[in-house]
Amino acid sequence: MRRTLVAGICLFLSSQLAGCVTHTQPAELFQLTAESPRNKAMETRFFETKDEVELLSASAAVLQDLGFQVEESVQDVGFLRATKERSAREYGQDIGRFFTFILSLGGFIMPVDLHQKIAATLIARPINPEATRQEVRIIFYRVVWKGDGQADRQYIPPGQQKMEMLRDPVMYQQFFAKLSKAVFLEAFAL
Amino acid sequence: MHAILCIIVIVGALGIQGCAAPEPSQDLLALTEAQMKIRSVQTRTFDVKDRQLAMRGVIAALQDLGFIIERANEPLGLVTAARFAEPNFYDVVGVTVTVRQEGAGRMMIRANAIYNNKPIEDPKVYQNFFTTLERSLFITKG
Numbered sequence: 001m002r003r004t005l006v007a008g009i010c011l012f013l014s015s016q017l018a019g020c021v022t023h024t025q026p027a028e029l030f031q032l033t034a035e036s037p038r039n040k041a042m043e044t045r046f047f048e049t050k051d052e053v054e055l056l057s058a059s060a061a062v063l064q065d066l067g068f069q070v071e072e073s074v075q076d077v078g079f080l081r082a083t084k085e086r087s088a089r090e091y092g093q094d095i096g097r098f099f100t101f102i103l104s105l106g107g108f109i110m111p112v113d114l115h116q117k118i119a120a121t122l123i124a125r126p127i128n129p130e131a132t133r134q135e136v137r138i139i140f141y142r143v144v145w146k147g148d149g150q151a152d153r154q155y156i157p158p159g160q161q162k163m164e165m166l167r168d169p170v171m172y173q174q175f176f177a178k179l180s181k182a183v184f185l186e187a188f189a190l
Numbered sequence: 191m192h193a194i195l196c197i198i199v200i201v202g203a204l205g206i207q208g209c210a211a212p213e214p215s216q217d218l219l220a221l222t223e224a225q226m227k228i229r230s231v232q233t234r235t236f237d238v239k240d241r242q243l244a245m246r247g248v249i250a251a252l253q254d255l256g257f258i259i260e261r262a263n264e265p266l267g268l269v270t271a272a273r274f275a276e277p278n279f280y281d282v283v284g285v286t287v288t289v290r291q292e293g294a295g296r297m298m299i300r301a302n303a304i305y306n307n308k309p310i311e312d313p314k315v316y317q318n319f320f321t322t323l324e325r326s327l328f329i330t331k332g
Contacts, residue, residue, distance in 0.1 A: 026305045029255075029275060029283050030318040036254060043253075076264035077245050121259045125246050137253055141274075163274045163282070165256070 042169050044137045045176045045187035046127070052078055055124045055134050058182040062175065063120060078124035088116035088144050097149075111149035111156055118142045118166070136187075138175060140166040224311075231313045233300045234320050235292055236327055241267055244289045244297040244327065251326035255319070257285065281306050285319075299323065 047055060056078055060070050068082035093112040100110045122138045141164065148158040180187040238244040248269050249259055257271035267289035275281035285303045292298040301319055303310040 026275075026283060026303065026310045027312055027315050027318065029273065030303070030315050030322070032254060032322060033256075036256065039256065040254060072261065074262045074264055076242060077249060077262050079249070079259060079262045081260065119258075123249055123253060123259065125250070137250075139253065139258055141258060161280070163279045165274065165276070 039167065040137075041189065042167070042172050043139055044135060045179075045189060047134045047136065047180070047183065047185045047187060048132065049134055049183065049185055050132055052124055052126060052131070052134055055136060055183060056080065056122075059122050059124065059136065059138075059179055062178045062182055063122070065178065066175070068118075068120060080122040080124075081119065082122075083117055083119040085115065085117050088113040107152045109150040109156075111146040111158070111160060113144050113162075114147040114158065116142050116144045136176075136179065138172065140171060142166055228309075228311055229300075231311075231316050232302060233298060236297050236299060236324070237295060238297045238327060239295045241289055241291060241297060244299065245269060247327040248287050248289060248299065248323060250329075251319075251323040252285070252287070254326060255322055257283075275305070283310075 049055060053075065056073075056075065060073070060080055060082070063070065063080070063082040066084075068084045070080060070082045072081040073079065090113060093110075097110045097112050100108055118140065119142065120138055120140050122136065124134055124136045127133050127135045144162045144164075146158065146160040146162070149156040176187045236244065238247070242264065245262070245264065245267060249262065252259060252269065252271045255273070256276075257273045259269065259271050261270040262268065269287045269289075270284070271287075272282055272284045275283055283303065283305050285301055287299060287301045290298045290300075299320075301316060303315060303319070
């Protein structure tokens with residue numbers, strides 16, 4: 001009895017610590033960082049074409065091929081936003097959940113990632129006054145929702161959110177490879 | 191043993207107090223002097239002729255800053271974007287930028303930023319934003 005009580009208090013205290021984690025100051029979030037140019041280079045390609053509309057519709061088609069649903073589009077500023085929803089279950093997390101359950105003597109059921117929404121925003125724009133050269137920039141990110149859990153007798157409701165930018169270069173390379181095939185043009189990097 | 195438990199419980203209780211959400215104030219919609227000041231901090235005028243060009247500059251600047259463009263409306267000159275407060279992925283920064291024509295060849299650009307549903311009132315944040323925007327507009331023009 002006493003052991004569960006102490007375990008419960010420890011869990012409660014650690015959850016308190018998590019709630020009071022230090023946050024990034026908003027002022028820093030409006031500044032270019034050392035990673036900004038690298039991210040930009042990864043997310044951007046240039047195409048030697050005058051046809052911005054064609055580039056935009058080809059991008060939408062590529063995103064559809066990749067399983068995305070286009071949610072928003074504004075042709076005047078060359079903007080597209082597309083999302084896809086998938087399961088976020090990972091075996092590793094389920095194994096972790098099982099072992100924490102055993103080690104805490106059944107007192108703690110860890111919430112695991114359940115569902116995710118992968119999204120892409122894309123901007124196509126001319127970069128010279130004659131509009132013979134276009135830039136396409138795409139950014140991928142995802143939002144993950146956790147399932148429910150339990151800490152001692154306290155029920156943890158499902159729906160806790162985690163968000164992250166997807167910065168895997170391969171993903172971006174694949175997208176641009178498909179796009180350049182779709183518009184029959186070579187994509188130039190920065 | 192009991193004493194230790196007691197102390198842990200008290201510290202825990204203090205922890206709850208520390209994390210309590212602040213109460214919203216009564217005069218939430220009243221126009222104050224501070225609001226006028228904030229508006230001037232959030233607004234800046236640029237020498238750009240074409241509004242679409244200015245909007246594209248705004249979008250590029252926001253993307254450079256790592257923002258995700260959520261919505262854009264060309265006729266209204268509106269751009270809404272958000273980003274996660276990296277490295278922690280539980281806080282969100284949102285920003286709405288409006289571009290309006292102000293006389294011939296001049297564009298008035300206003301940015302409103304929020305941090306987890308709380309407006310950002312630090313002038314430095316807006317200065318940083320406009321510095322990036324200035325650079326982006328210069329490149330777009332060229």
